[in-house]
Amino acid sequence: MNNITMNMKKAKIGIIGIGRMGMTHYSIINSHPGVEIKAVVETSSFISGFIKKYLTCVNSYLDYLNMFEKEQLDAVLICTPPTLHYPISCRAAKNGVHVFSEKPFTTDCKKAAELTQLFNKQNLVNQVGYVNRFNDVFRKVKQYLDSEVIGDIIRFKSEMYSRTITKSEEGKTWRDSRENGGGALYEVASHAIDLVNFLIGKPDKVTGSSLSSIYSKHVEDAVNATFLYKNGISGTLNVNWSDESYRKPTNKIELLGTKGKILADQHGIKIFLKKRDLVNNFHEGWNTLYITDLFKAVPFYVRGNEFTSQLYHFIDCIHNRTLKNVCTFHDATQTLEVIDEIFSDFELNGKLS
Amino acid sequence: MMQPVDKIIFGDNHFFGINHMSQEKAQQLAEKFFDISAIYAVYKTAIDSGIKAIMLNSNERAKDICKHFKDNKSKYPELNWYPSIPYPHKYANLISEKGIMATINEILFKNNTPIDAIGMVTKGGIGLIGKDAVKLMQMLIDVEVKMFKGLNIKVVFLQNIITDLMLGYNVRIIFEEYCNYIRKKHHATPGLITQNMPILKAKLEEWGIEGVVICSSFNKIGYLMSPDIDAYLEAAKKNDPTKYQLMAMSTLASGAIPAKEAYEFINSQNIQSVVFGASSKKHIEETASLIKI
Numbered sequence: 096m097n098n099i100t101m102n103m104k105k106a107k108i109g110i111i112g113i114g115r116m117g118m119t120h121y122s123i124i125n126s127h128p129g130v131e132i133k134a135v136v137e138t139s140s141f142i143s144g145f146i147k148k149y150l151t152c153v154n155s156y157l158d159y160l161n162m163f164e165k166e167q168l169d170a171v172l173i174c175t176p177p178t179l180h181y182p183i184s185c186r187a188a189k190n191g192v193h194v195f196s197e198k199p200f201t202t203d204c205k206k207a208a209e210l211t212q213l214f215n216k217q218n219l220v221n222q223v224g225y226v227n228r229f230n231d232v233f234r235k236v237k238q239y240l241d242s243e244v245i246g247d248i249i250r251f252k253s254e255m256y257s258r259t260i261t262k263s264e265e266g267k268t269w270r271d272s273r274e275n276g277g278g279a280l281y282e283v284a285s286h287a288i289d290l291v292n293f294l295i296g297k298p299d300k301v302t303g304s305s306l307s308s309i310y311s312k313h314v315e316d317a318v319n320a321t322f323l324y325k326n327g328i329s330g331t332l333n334v335n336w337s338d339e340s341y342r343k344p345t346n347k348i349e350l351l352g353t354k355g356k357i358l359a360d361q362h363g364i365k366i367f368l369k370k371r372d373l374v375n376n377f378h379e380g381w382n383t384l385y386i387t388d389l390f391k392a393v394p395f396y397v398r399g400n401e402f403t404s405q406l407y408h409f410i411d412c413i414h415n416r417t418l419k420n421v422c423t424f425h426d427a428t429q430t431l432e433v434i435d436e437i438f439s440d441f442e443l444n445g446k447l448s
Numbered sequence: 449m450m451q452p453v454d455k456i457i458f459g460d461n462h463f464f465g466i467n468h469m470s471q472e473k474a475q476q477l478a479e480k481f482f483d484i485s486a487i488y489a490v491y492k493t494a495i496d497s498g499i500k501a502i503m504l505n506s507n508e509r510a511k512d513i514c515k516h517f518k519d520n521k522s523k524y525p526e527l528n529w530y531p532s533i534p535y536p537h538k539y540a541n542l543i544s545e546k547g548i549m550a551t552i553n554e555i556l557f558k559n560n561t562p563i564d565a566i567g568m569v570t571k572g573g574i575g576l577i578g579k580d581a582v583k584l585m586q587m588l589i590d591v592e593v594k595m596f597k598g599l600n601i602k603v604v605f606l607q608n609i610i611t612d613l614m615l616g617y618n619v620r621i622i623f624e625e626y627c628n629y630i631r632k633k634h635h636a637t638p639g640l641i642t643q644n645m646p647i648l649k650a651k652l653e654e655w656g657i658e659g660v661v662i663c664s665s666f667n668k669i670g671y672l673m674s675p676d677i678d679a680y681l682e683a684a685k686k687n688d689p690t691k692y693q694l695m696a697m698s699t700l701a702s703g704a705i706p707a708k709e710a711y712e713f714i715n716s717q718n719i720q721s722v723v724f725g726a727s728s729k730k731h732i733e734e735t736a737s738l739i740k741i
């Protein structure tokens with residue numbers, strides 16, 4: 096615990112949507128010494144029944160509007176299905192409440208820009224759950240790129256695979272509908288795109304997009320696209336959430352630069368260099384850094400260091416307003432713009448007549 | 449006063465393509481053990497080298513493994529079993545495909561019909577369990593433990609993803625009821641796997657829950673040890689093994705620490721048990737000889 100958190104009043108938090116993500120976030124943020132969870136909102140009577148019975152020190156609501164009327168909160172975590180992220184954020188801003196929203200935070204670029212402006216104008220902390228930006232490996236890769244370990248980037252490949260959808264189910268959940276923010280592009284490719292924006296910057300043009308269904312009836316299960324940059328960089332995106340050869344969701348990035356190459360995934364980093372690098376102590380040829388060389392222990396672990404780091408960052412930004420907030424609405428807007436371009440490129444050019 | 453657990457326990461991660469350090473290694477392992485007889489061969493080697501205790505997660509393949517050991521009881525010496533439940537990926541994938549309610553329904557009522565569940569169905573199904581997390585948990589435990597019935601179950605562990613999630617909620621009754629149920633219904637010692645050992649142990653003490661085996665990563669580089677290694681050293685030093693038995697896993701930190709160095713460190717700690725995984729006779733024997741706790 097740092098001094099700032101010790102001397103501060105606890106931040107009063109509300110959590111909206113206690114599904115898969117909300118459950119995890121609750122557990123993590125509840126461990127932060129500078130936090131007091133005051134309220135939760137959940138519409139499912141099955142889940143809210145548990146909350147009322149076992150979490151007796153928090154107020155439980157069915158309707159977020161009600162919560163905002165009754166509670167004096169400093170911040171909310173929005174973990175509902177995506178279509179609700181926007182109206183809830185707007186309502187939060189009205190009360191001057193800081194927001195951590197799960198991705199994609201809206202599915203409409205105009206609304207995204209509007210929210211960014213609104214929160215910045217009111218000087219409210221705003222963050223979106225693109226958790227790769229808090230991953231120990233990818234943070235290190237960013238550091239290497241910034242210090243030009245592999246020189247200027249020429250080409251890259253950003254990939255993400257998982258076995259999330261492996262059966263044809265009648266589309267009953269929000270995941271099987273694009274309007275509701277479902278599908279592999281919003282749900283998983285967004286992370287691989289955000290990683291590109293984080294490491295390299297937002298592409299200037301999207302081309303060669305293809306979306307395929309493998310099991311889902313109404314949405315895509317796999318996404319490919321090519322990203323082009325005015326400075327000559329190009330890269331590809333390859334995502335599939337119906338790939339049963341992966342036991343766990345896996346993000347990979349490969350970057351080729353003028354001085355060498357970086358391959359990275361959750362397990363570690365491999366660096367190939369044409370010449371030795373004395374500053375970082377890398378030799379010519381291949382160098383390997385494992386996660387066991389790179390990790391930084393977190394105060395409380397639930398499902399990966401990055402999930403703890405991202406929420407602790409959000410709370411730390413609330414307690415210390417001089418900290419630079421990362422993974423903001425602005426960043427997420429840029430990710431959303433790329434997603435939008437992939438959809439329209441596919442509509443225009445991706446179909447054989 | 450709790451019963452001591454086995455000092456050396458043979459784990460299962462290496463059989464199921466789990467490796468924290470490399471995807472490639474994990475894939476190689478998955479391939480090597482695709483044929484289940486390759487898994488039995490390793491168990492045979494381990495048992496011939498003197499291993500008497502086995503930790504096994506309740507995944508799909510574990511069903512066959514349990515059956516094999518039950519069917520061939522006479523071929524093996526007396527073994528102690530340390531199941532860990534549940535298999536988290538099964539739940540995670542089902543929940544993202546179907547939602548939480550449908551998942552619970554499927555797990556409790558499809559293929560598996562525990563006696564209590566039949567009662568539940570006739571009384572109106574899952575809706576009735578509503579709000580009673582303890583009853584629901586008990587039914588899920590029965591489904592997961594079922595495959596181990598008939599083996600000599602010493603400890604039933606809750607996987608870290610569930611333990612640590614619940615720990616964050618800070619709800620005593622869930623831990624209390626888990627431990628009671630494992631003791632009363634399954635006649636075993638309750639175990640909790642965690643990546644936050646010092647925090648969990650302090651909570652259990654605060655809540656007066658004793659007689660629990662706490663299994664956590666324990667290695668000299670502090671890998672998967674939250675909040676930090678110093679808190680682990682302190683908690684282990686102060687531990688009273690008649691109240692909590694500490695079991696170390698990830699002792700080699702996925703291979704980052706050489707075995708000799710890793711176990712010199714472990715041997716100098718107040719730890720009661722080690723769970724390790726290895727596939728070759730040489731590695732199994734070497735590890736078993738290095739552990740001196």
Ligand SMILES: NC(=O)c1ccc[n+]([C@@H]2O[C@H](COP(=O)([O-])OP(=O)(O)OC[C@H]3O[C@@H](n4cnc5c(N)ncnc54)[C@H](O)[C@@H]3O)[C@@H](O)[C@H]2O)c1
Binds near residue numbers: 111114138142158226
């Ligand atoms: N960052 C990541 O790695 C990651 C992973 C999974 C999901 N997510 C994101 O998290 C969000 C939620 O996903 P999930 O997997 O938890 O979904 P989920 O369906 O499991 O959970 C959503 C919850 O919100 C509740 N809800 C629906 N309407 C509500 C309302 N009006 N008020 C309050 N609660 C309401 C639902 O009952 C449900 O419990 C999505 O935006 C998703 O993209 C992010």
